Amino acid sequence: MSALLAVRGLAKSVPGLRQLFAGLDLAVGAGELVAIVGESGVGKSTLLNIIAGLDEADAGEVRIAGDLLGPLDEAARTRLRRERIGFVFQAFHILPYLTLRQNVGLPVALVSPDPVAANARAEAMLARVGLGDRGDGYARDxxxxxxxxxxIARALVHRPALILADEPTGNLDPDTAARVLALFAxxxxxxxxxxxxxxxSEATAAVADRVLTLTPHGLVETHG
Incomplete structure (x- = not known):
């Protein structure tokens, strides 16, 4: 089975400072959850941004569901992110002036002209995460x-090929984090x-199928 995410020979340096990583390879298949760990400043978030097409690598290639990221212009990268990628951020980024239904349905609304379909998909995803009765509410509540x-519901609603999560439970207490991670996985x-x-977080990494440590020489399998 081919990987939905395939990264080969990726390299990135901080101009005038140091190399973050080089020779980085990564393949992630359908239904697979991979955690990447490492010290602060090693380049974990930078790697995620490169995979998403938000930052440029110095060398190497990224393929998402078979599509090579490098040759795409910014408009094509934006379309790919909207259609193929779901994001889960540490800071949530829920829009306060939209209802929860509108927030969750936004990725569908961006690629589909049918608001009924967007609302229906949003309702279904809110129900799946246990918030089916809160669609008309707002983030402040x-x-x-x-x-x-x-x-998480917003990241999954448009059925993306790839989901990227940057410290998704960093602001949560341990019990809440465990429930959110189980739901996500x-x-x-x-x-x-x-x-x-x-x-x-070791607890976050523990839900993954594989745990990889980011080093200047690429990703290393973490054991135990």
């Missing part, structure tokens, strides 16, 4: 754990997406 569930595997989490 939710706890941190509920906001993160909304963020189940949704990824059931939906057949490829998922990459970057984190410094």
């Amino acid at each position: 939710l706890s941190g754990g509920e906001l993160q569930r909304v963020a 189940d949704a990824v595997r059931e939906g057949g997406a490829a998922a990459v989490i970057v984190t410094h």
Whole structure:
């Protein structure tokens, strides 16, 4: 089975300072959840941004569902992100002036002219994360754990090939984080997406199928 995410020979340096990483290879298949760990400043978030086409690598290539990222112009990269990638951020990024239904349905609304379809998909995803009765509510009424569930629903609603999560439970208490991570992992595997989490948390990494440590020489399999 071919990988939904395929990264080969990736290299990135901080201009005038140091090399972050080089020779980085990564393949993630459908329904697979990979955690990338490493010290602060090693380049975990930079790697995620390169995979998403938000930053440029110095060398190497990224393929998402078979599409080579490098040759795409910014408009094509934007379309790819909208159609193929779901994001889960540490800071949630839930828009306060939209209802939860509108927030979750936004990725569908960006690629489909049918608002009924967007609302229906949003309702279904909110129900899946246990917030089916909160669609008309706003972010100000939710706890941190509920906001993160909304963020997960938004990341999954358009059935992306790839899900990227940057410290998705960094603002949550341990019990809430464990529930959110279990929900996230189940949704990824059931939906057949490829998922990459970057984190410094051992508890977050523990839900992954594989844990890789980011080093200046690429990714190293973490054991035990």
